[in-house]
Amino acid sequence: MNIKKIMIIAFSIIAAIILGIIIFINTPRFGKHPAGTRLSRIEKSPNYKSGQFQNLSPTPMLTEGVNYGKVLMDFFFSAKPKEPQSVLPSLKTNLKALEPSENVVVWMGHSSYFMQLDGKKILVDPVLSGYASPFSFNIKAYDGSDVYTTDDIPEIDYLFITHDHWDHLDYETVLKLKPKIKKVIGGLGVGAHFERWGFDKSVIMEEDWFKPLYLDEGFIAHVAPARHFSGRGFKRNHTLWASFALFTPATKIYIGGDSGYDKHFAEIGERYGPFDLAVLENGQYDSKWKYIHMIPNEPLKAATDLRAQALLPVHSGKFTLANHDWDEPLSKISATPQDSPIRIITPMIGEKVNLQDSLQQFTKWWETVK
Structure with a gap:
């Protein structure tokens, strides 16, 4: 075979791979970038500059002195993080059998959780497919971390996407839950994904940081900043990452999403606090990307800034996305001194947290897992 034929074959293979990637990233699972009137609205946001949303503070993806070569070297050659070798314990609450008067939170692993507050049923960042990737493998x-399926979820008044x-x-997960969802709440641009997935425009509510969304009588979701980024494909920051200060008739909950530590927590606490409960990320951290995820001790600092009475640490216990042991986030946050004014809540997956019982106790369940 001559050189010309070899080059033709090589270029054909490369072209086929590129075409395959293009076709794949245009499948529905990747959603859609904002366009039309949605994009026009985004372009008027003070948080949108140079064709992308921006954090309030300069936020490099990697810490100073770290490059992607270092990240890849550590990924391939450092000791692999410990993962659970046995089935995680759980206490699966029947979400469809809750009394209407119960105010509860049920953590489903990682950053997915269900809340019933003043009769409204709320779901945050549900990932119930068994994987957190474009690929199911x-x-x-x-x-043991996937004890809930979409069949276990009741009708949802408010779906929050951070x-x-x-x-x-x-x-x-979202596609299967679609018939059960009454309202979708997110930052600017997130609705473009849901519209591509067949959701009616009338159920989608999007807003910019420090803007309110009036949900129902007595229920307000104040969209608030986070220090992070967004994107499901090659393009980043075309939709707005957010946190939420959720006010109900009887309680105030901070829905944190992903965020590095910064001054925005204190500003949110000043504007909207104090909070009965702050749900904050606590996991998938690394000193190499400390600006976009909180490292140990920072979730408690953030909860203090927010003026929260209690802290529910999430973003761990289900997936390995960073180079720390699976149980390290829970072990470290549970080591908080007992005289801390902020109560640390560490339920098992599926365990009902009664927001009306400040004396409810939780075990260090992760210590029983091999």
Whole structure:
């Protein structure tokens, strides 16, 4: 075979691979970038500059002195993080059998959780497919962490999406829940994904940071900043990542999403606090990307800034997305001194947290897992 034929074959293979990638990233699971009137609205946001949303503070993806070569070297050659070798314990609450008067939170692993507040049923960042990736064989859930399926979910009054990363916005889960969802709430641009997935425009509510969304009588979701980024494909920051200060007739909850530590927590606490409960990320951290995820001790600092009475740490316990042991986030946050004014809540997956019982106790369940 001559050189010309070899080159033709090589170029054909490369072209086929590129075409395959283009076709794949245009499948529905990747959602859609904002366009038309949605994009026109985005372009008027003070948080949108140079064709992208921006954080309030300069936020490099990697810490100073770190490059992607270092990240890849550590990924391939450092000791692999410990993952659970046995089935995770759980206490599966029947979400359809709750009394209407109960105010509860039920953590489903990672950053997915259900809340019933003053009669309204709320779901945050549900990922119930068993994986957190475009590929079903990649970033698999730990055994025992996926005790809930979409069949277990009742009708949802408010679905909150903090941002569109795969471990927070799961195409398979959202599609199956579609008939049960009454309202979708997110930052600017997130609705473009849902419209591509067949959701009616009338159920989608999007807003910019420090803007309110009036949901129902007595229920307000104040969209607030986070220090992170967004994107489901090659393009980043075309949708707005967010947190939420949720006010109900009887309680105030901070829905944190993903965020590095910064001054925005204190500003949110000043504007909207104090909070009865702050749900904050606590996991998938690394000193190499400390600006976009909180490292140990920072979730408690953030909860203090927010003026929260209690802290529910999430973003762990289901997927391995960073180079720390699976149980390290829970072990470290549970080591908080007992005289801390902020109560640390560490339920098992599926365990009902009664927001009206400040004396409810939780075990260090992760210590029983091999």
